[in-house]
Amino acid sequence: MATNGIINMDELDGEVVAECTQQLVGSGLFIYNAHHPNASLIVENLGFGDVYVSDREDVSVGADSMRLLFREQLAIRANKLFFTSNSQPVVSIIEVM
DSSP states (O other): OOOSOBOOGGGOOSOEEEEEEEEOOTTOEEEEEOSSTTOEEEEEEEESSOEEEESSTTOOTTOGGGEEOTTOEEEEEOSEEEEEOSSOOEEEEEEEO
16 A cells, blocks of 8 residues: 555544545546544445555556455545545545544
C-alpha cells in the first residue's frame, strides 16, 4: 500500500465518529476528506470490483501495492484518502477516534 500511516487493525481503540458508504465510478477518482482530524480510517471493499486506495494523489489502477480486494480492510491514519477503480465497487469508510 502506498501509504505512510497504515496501522494494525488489532491496535485500533476508540469510538466510531463517522461512517460513509460510497460506490465508486469506473475510471474515476474519489477523494475522501476525513470529518475528524487525527481519526483512524478503516476502509473495506464491499464488492463489485477491486479498489485502489492511497493517502497520496498518485493512486492508480493496476498498482498491486494499492489494491484492496473484496472484503479486505485497511486501517490508516490520514486526513484524506484517494480511491480509484476500473469497475464500480462499493467501499465503506469508518472514522474511529
